Amino acid sequence: MLQTFQFFAPCPRGLEALLAQELSQLGARDVRPSDGGVAFAGAPMLMYKVNLQSRLASRVLWKLAERPYRTEEDIYQLARGVEWPALFALENTIKVSVTAVKSPLRSPEFAGLKVKDAVCDAFRAKTGARPSVDTQEPDMRIQLFLTDRMAVVYLDTSGEPLFKRGYRRETGAAPLRENLAAGIVQLSGWNPDEPLLDPMCGSGTILIEAAMLARKIAPGLKRSFAFQQFRDFAPAIWQRIKDEAIAAQTGQPLALFGRDIDARALRHAEANMQAAGVADAITLQQGDYLDAAAPADHGVLVTNPPYGVRLEEQQHLMSLYPQWGNVLKQYFAGWRAYFFTGDMQLAKVIRLKASKRTPLFNGALDCRLFEFVMVKGGNRD
Numbered sequence: 066m067l068q069t070f071q072f073f074a075p076c077p078r079g080l081e082a083l084l085a086q087e088l089s090q091l092g093a094r095d096v097r098p099s100d101g102g103v104a105f106a107g108a109p110m111l112m113y114k115v116n117l118q119s120r121l122a123s124r125v126l127w128k129l130a131e132r133p134y135r136t137e138e139d140i141y142q143l144a145r146g147v148e149w150p151a152l153f154a155l156e157n158t159i160k161v162s163v164t165a166v167k168s169p170l171r172s173p174e175f176a177g178l179k180v181k182d183a184v185c186d187a188f189r190a191k192t193g194a195r196p197s198v199d200t201q202e203p204d205m206r207i208q209l210f211l212t213d214r215m216a217v218v219y220l221d222t223s224g225e226p227l228f229k230r231g232y233r234r235e236t237g238a239a240p241l242r243e244n245l246a247a248g249i250v251q252l253s254g255w256n257p258d259e260p261l262l263d264p265m266c267g268s269g270t271i272l273i274e275a276a277m278l279a280r281k282i283a284p285g286l287k288r289s290f291a292f293q294q295f296r297d298f299a300p301a302i303w304q305r306i307k308d309e310a311i312a313a314q315t316g317q318p319l320a321l322f323g324r325d326i327d328a329r330a331l332r333h334a335e336a337n338m339q340a341a342g343v344a345d346a347i348t349l350q351q352g353d354y355l356d357a358a359a360p361a362d363h364g365v366l367v368t369n370p371p372y373g374v375r376l377e378e379q380q381h382l383m384s385l386y387p388q389w390g391n392v393l394k395q396y397f398a399g400w401r402a403y404f405f406t407g408d409m410q411l412a413k414v415i416r417l418k419a420s421k422r423t424p425l426f427n428g429a430l431d432c433r434l435f436e437f438v439m440v441k442g443g444n445r446d
Contacts, residue, residue, distance in 0.1 A: 069094070072112060073219065074122035075102035079425035080248040084121040091115055109299070112222050112292065113306050117285040120247035120278065123226050126208055126219035134216040135169070140176045140209070144183035144218050150191040152220060153295055158199035159184060161207045168211040180209050180218065204294055224291035231287030232273065232341035235333030240268050241369050241405075243284070245427060247274040252423055252434055253367050253403045257317055260364030264354040266323035269334030269347070271367055276343035279319055283310040287340075319346040322360045326353045355388055359396045366393075366402040370411075379408075386414040393417065393439055402437040411435060 072093075076084045081098040089096050091114055093105035103122075107115075115125050129147045134140055161181045165173035184207065185195035196205075206221035228244040241249075250271060255261055257279035263271045277284060286307065292298060325331050331349050338344040348360075370389075371382065393402055394417070404411055407427065412419040412435045421436035 069106050069108060070112070071104065071106055071128040072115075072222075073102055073104045073126045073128060074115065074119065074124065075126070076121050076123055077242070077245045077248060077426055079423065080121050080245070083248055083251055084119070087119060087121055088115065091118055109292075109297065110302055110306070113303055116223055116227065116290050116292065117283050117306060117310060119227060119244075120251075120274065120284050121244050123228060123244060124221055124223040125227070127222050128217060128219055130218045132216060133214050134211075137170065137176050137179045140211075140216050141179040141183050143216055144180040144209075145186060147183075147187070147218065149184050149187040151296060153205050155188055155192050155194055155196055157204035157294055158197050158202075159205045159207060160198060160200050160203035161209060163209045163211065165211040167213040169213065170211065173209075173211060176211065176216075177209055180207060205291060222290065222292040222295075225288065227285065229288065230284045230341070232337055233268070234336040234340045235268060241270045241427070243270055243274060245425070246270040246369075247278065247284075248425070249367060249369075249403065249405050249434055250275045250278060253365050253401065253436075255365040255367065257319060260320040260322065260361040262322040262324070262357075262360060262364060262366045263368050264324045264357045264366065265368045265370050266325050266334055266349070267327075267330050267369070269323055269337050269349075271369065272321050272323050272334070272347050273338055273341045273343055275367075276319060276321055276338075276346045277341060280315050280317055280343065280346070281313050282342065283307075283313075286310065320361065320364070321347040323347055323349045324352055324354065324357055325349075326351065355385075355392055357392060357396070359400060363399040364401075366397060366400055367405075368403070369405045372407050382408065383410065383414055386411055387416050390415040390417045393437060397439045400439045402439060404435045404437075405432060406435070407432045409433060 078101050081103055085096050085098040085103045088103055088105050092111055093107050095106040097104040112125055130143050132143050161177045163173045163177040170176055189195050208219040208221060210217040228242040230243050261275055266272055323334060328351055331351055338347055407430045417437045419435045420438050423434040425432050425434055
């Protein structure tokens, strides 16, 4: 019988229920959503699969140890109880990060140093030497999570965050993270038989994630993972999982449309789409959203419009929102429109009645996904 391990997959806040569903479909057991992520159980083979296939997780963390604590010494003993040299090699560089929620400790950073000391002491006892620390690009990321009474030590199996798919060649200002874009597409309820339009597509992330979802392209195929450096890594099993993922891909024809006023942004989008292998699925056009016509008599519009930081930007956007609403009313009857934004005024000033408001977080920024179902003669707020 395969050994079962405990894992935790963080994700953008607001996507926990979707991630729990995705993990269950991938074969995870004991799936438990919480604020900011989902705990689950499974064999190492499942961990490989989740890293490769998850569109929504930010990382896959392997739970190594957990216990109540009161002092930094308790945390040192917790980490020292892990057989670190059995997990990875002395030559692998390490980094310890700390997340603390209501921890009574005065310095969570000092607790992190205690974990680092425990790892180094374990290696020194076993090999006579200690691993090096690399705070920029470590081979092994160790995560200490502290609540008011419990300490948990995780080993990051992913390495770079999972939203770094490996296809992004070019990027514009403040690009949407890939896993958040994938979640927004799923929350829209879009299905691959419907046309999809992003009229302010920027570097194309929403459209690329939709194409990869529809064609069953595993998001991790173009990158490597930290678990490939683990001592118990099984290359044959990993190759089989990748081969199965490649075999599951389809070449389904898609009606995906991207538009942006910025020619440079469209060049970035084209480069990213080519790198992702989905350029044939997406039609790009330069132009202002205010001049956009619907490419079909029905479909789904999904976009992450610019968000004004400076006062003059905010004032400009406030003048644009009603015009966006007019475009939807005039040209997009029969469509569902989804605007993802950190500007809570959008739904009010666009002068349309939002049928749904889904709270999501873009990093620490509180955002909403507003849904507008466009019906001729209706929707005025």
